[in-house]
Amino acid sequence: MVVLGPDGKPCRVCTDFKTWTKAEKKADSSHSGSDSSNVMHSTATNPSPTTPNTTMTSSAPSPPPVWDDYEPETPCPPDSIELGRHTWTFLHTAAAYYPEIPTAADQSAMTSLVSSLGRLYPCAPCASHLRTYVAHDPPKVESRDAISQWMCRLHNDVNKNLGKPQFDCSRVMERWHESLDRARCG
Structure with a gap:
């Protein structure tokens, strides 16, 4: 569909x-x-x-899909790498599609989303890191650009702690909303 x-x-x-x-x-x-x-x-x-x-x-x-139609290569519960990858995809995409001029309700919802992850995320060290980060630098929810940049800085902080490369936050909307690879993504 x-x-x-x-x-x-x-x-x-x-x-x-x-x-x-x-x-x-x-x-x-x-x-x-x-x-x-x-x-x-x-x-x-x-x-x-x-x-x-x-x-x-x-x-x-169409007939209801069978389990293999959903995830033929992933029959096991996600590990921290897979869970992290999918969580970052969701968070960056949610930020990239957040309203340019959010209402008070939008701002509250985004703040609650981040706060809830800090309480409920299945990886305890990850959840603890998020709570610590948010206490030091609360989510910037006043605009799409602000939350997208905040999310990128958070992700880069996690990547730094894991010894992974940093992402150029000036390209965050290009990556999560507009696409870096127009030939493949349209």
């Missing part, structure tokens, strides 16, 4: 990569418009004025 964003184009972050790529190729090869029989509009009331209603496209109902 393809989820369309407010601009009417497939939303990269809301649609799996394979489906999104197919939709982009189809759109490039056919500029005649969309097939209205395959479009389903969401009519649910939108609680957040910054979150657009979505449009979903589906060709036919």
Whole structure:
């Protein structure tokens, strides 16, 4: 299923990569418009004025996936490396799509998310490090750029402690929102 964003184009972050790529190729090869029989509009009331209603496209109902369809190469619970990688992906993506001008509720939610991770993250040393970092440098939630830069500094602090390379925070939006590899990511 393809989820369309407010601009009417497939939303990269809301649609799996394979489906999104197919939709982009189809759109490039056919500029005649969309097939209205395959479009389903969401009519649910939108609680957040910054979150657009979505449009979903589906060709036919598919059978429920089996476990191997989800993660054929990962049948085991995640280790700290896999969990960390996926957590960073989520956090950086959430920051990159955070509102440019957040409401007080948005700011509170982002602050709570970070605080909750510090309490509930399954890796105790990681959670402790996050709590210590936040106590010294609380999340900057006043804008998309501020939280994205804060998240990058946090990630670089973790990488420094692990002896890993630092990321150039001036490129954080390019990496998590716009894509560093336009040929591969569109």
